[in-house]
Amino acid sequence: MTEVRKHESVSRLASSVALRIADSMARSDDPHYVLAVPSGRSAIPVMSAFVNEVRERRLDLRRLVLVALDSYVEVTPSGPRNIPIESPQSAHRFLTEHGLDPLNAVSDCSLRMSAANVLVPDASRPEEMERKLREKGGVHFAILASGASDGHVGFNGPGSSEHSRTRIVELGPLTRSDNLVTYPTFGDLENVPRFGVTLGIANLAESREATLVLHGRDKALAYRRTLARAGYSPDWPSSVVHLVNASAIDVDFEASRG
Ligand SMILES: O=C(O)[C@H](O)[C@@H](O)[C@H](O)[C@H](O)COP(=O)(O)O
Structure with missing residues (x-):
C-alpha cells in the first residue's frame, strides 16, 4: 500500500525524502547503492536536501550510483543518439550539476563518488542499461516525478506496458509540452525533441523503494x-509507484489541495 506523506512546504518535503534516502544508504551493506533520479524541477530540491544530509552525516559516497530515468534523443543519419552533455537539457548534465558535483564538493576526498557511477540510458544501445542495472544490483531508491498533464514517468507515456524495459520511445504532444515547462530553454515546442530513451515501467517497478x-x-x-x-x-504511468514494494507519494500543500 502506497503511503501518502503530505508536507506543508517543498523544503519540508525535500528534507523528508532526503532523510529517507540517506538512512537507506547508510543502512545498506550492498557493494553499490543505486539512486534513480528524474531530470527536472521535482528532483532539484530533493537532491539539494540530500547534499545537506551527506555533508552533515559525512556519508561515504564511494558506493553511490546515480541513474537518470531518461534522456532526450536526437535522430542523426548514423542513428539515434543522446543529446550532447553540453546541452542545457541533458540528463547527464542534470545529474552532474545536481548530483555528482555538489555531492563531491561537500565530501572528503577519500569518500567521493566516481563520475563513472553516473549512468544514463544510451540511445545507441538501450539494452546496455539492463546489464548495468543488474551489475550494480538494481535500484535501491527511485525518486519518481510525474508529467503534469499526462502522467508520464521517465519518458514512459500513456499506454506504456507494465513489462516495458529500457527503450527508445516517441514523445507524445503532452509529454513534450510538459517538458517545455520543465526546460523553458527549449524556447518553443518545436524545439522539444520528439524521441527519448527511458528506463521502462518494469525497471522502475523493481526498485526496492520509491x-x-x-x-x-x-x-x-x-x-x-x-x-x-x-x-x-x-493510462497514468506514474501510477507505477503502486507496484514498488516500499512506496510513497510525497506531496506538498499546493499539489494536495489543488
Ligand atoms: O527524467 C524524467 O523523469 C523526465 O525528464 C520527466 O519525466 C520529468 O521528470 C517530468 O516531466 C516531470 O518534470 P518536472 O519535475 O520538471 O515537473
Whole structure:
C-alpha cells in the first residue's frame, strides 16, 4: 500500500525524502547503492536536501550510483543518439550539476563518488542499461516525478506496458509540452525533441523503494489521478509507484489541495 506523506512546504518535503534516502544508504551493506533520479524541477530540491544530509552525516559516497530515468534523443543519419552533455537539457548534465558535483564538493576526498557511477540510458544501445542495472544490483531508491498533464514517468507515456524495459520511445504532444515547462530553454515546442530513451515501467517497478514527488499547483491533477489508481494503470504511468514494494507519494500543500 502506497503511503501518502503530505508536507506543508517543498523544503519540508525535500528534507523528508532526503532523510529517507540517506538512512537507506547508510543502512545498506550492498557493494553499490543505486539512486534513480528524474531530470527536472521535482528532483532539484530533493537532491539539494540530500547534499545537506551527506555533508552533515559525512556519508561515504564511494558506493553511490546515480541513474537518470531518461534522456532526450536526437535522430542523426548514423542513428539515434543522446543529446550532447553540453546541452542545457541533458540528463547527464542534470545529474552532474545536481548530483555528482555538489555531492563531491561537500565530501572528503577519500569518500567521493566516481563520475563513472553516473549512468544514463544510451540511445545507441538501450539494452546496455539492463546489464548495468543488474551489475550494480538494481535500484535501491527511485525518486519518481510525474508529467503534469499526462502522467508520464521517465519518458514512459500513456499506454506504456507494465513489462516495458529500457527503450527508445516517441514523445507524445503532452509529454513534450510538459517538458517545455520543465526546460523553458527549449524556447518553443518545436524545439522539444520528439524521441527519448527511458528506463521502462518494469525497471522502475523493481526498485526496492520509491517515492513519487509531487510539488506545486500544476501537480494537483497528477496527485488526484495517481491516488485514484490502486495499481499500475497504463493510462497514468506514474501510477507505477503502486507496484514498488516500499512506496510513497510525497506531496506538498499546493499539489494536495489543488
Ligand atoms: O527524467 C524524467 O523523469 C523526465 O525528464 C520527466 O519525466 C520529468 O521528470 C517530468 O516531466 C516531470 O518534470 P518536472 O519535475 O520538471 O515537473
